[in-house]
Amino acid sequence: MADRSAESQEQNWEEKNAKLRVLAEAMERYEREGNPELFDERAEEERSTVRSKALVLLNHRMRSEKELRNRLLGYDYPPEVIDAVIEDLISQRLIDDSLFASEWVRQRHRKGKSRAVLDRELKDKGIADAERAEALAQVDDGDERSMAQAVAEKKARSISQVPADYAERNKHLRRIVGALARRGFAQHLSMEIAIAALEARIDELGGEQG
Structure with missing residues (x-):
């Protein structure tokens, strides 16, 4: 029974690692090619500074939508520009709250955090109830x-x-x-x-x- 549980957990981690690799590849492609289908040249120029800062923050580590928005607001960028950039990053799956929550639980539980603490941390980062529950289900x-x-x-x-x-x-x-x-x-x-x-x-x- 324990072997099947460990095998299932390992499979889940492999699937999440595969998603992370897809996320990293999407980020590299985005930085290299941009997204001309969604933005005209004038809009790209207006948002380029905000998007560049967002990508720097995401390259440092994964972030939730709320966390990234708050960091960008801290630089006094216009809120409407931040919203537009974040919407684009979500469509490109460079922001993925479900994957973020799953990785947050997996990594921080290993450091001795309980489910209660992890739940509070995810709530503070703006993760929705359903996504928190799904992520915390990793810890029985x-x-x-x-x-x-x-x-x-x-x-x-x-x-x-x-x-x-x-x-x-x-x-x-x-x-x-x-x-x-x-x-x-x-x-x-x-x-x-x-x-x-x-x-x-x-x-x-x-x-x-x-």
Whole structure:
């Protein structure tokens, strides 16, 4: 069952990587050839500065539609020109909120972010409910638990000796729970996993000192 799940996840990542390659190729073609079918010469000249800045930002990393628009507005470009450029970039699939959300979840979950935190981050970036749900579906309950365990175990490894008393043990426990809470893991899950990680580390240290 686990093998099929891993195989399915690998296939999904391969499909997303293929989409990213198509996106990169489209960007290169766009920069090289432009899009004369959509713009006449006068309109191209008016929008060229905004489009050039947008492409620089997109070359740096993928961005959501809202994120890119806010960055361009920060340069005081006319909003109507920004809208026109963004509409064109969407038609060229150089902006793709669905793909952006999927990649955001995949990459940041690997860094220990919980689904709750990832959902808030995507919402802040203007990703619609349906697209957020689709992206977050990559992370199931088992993935969430495994990531929380990895975070807790890493924090527990910072304990260098068996706690001297109950108060010191609780201090270590609070630190592990805090590490999980900062990443947005649910309270009941955090406490359960923090206790298990702490006890495992104490047993490990006890064996070493014995």
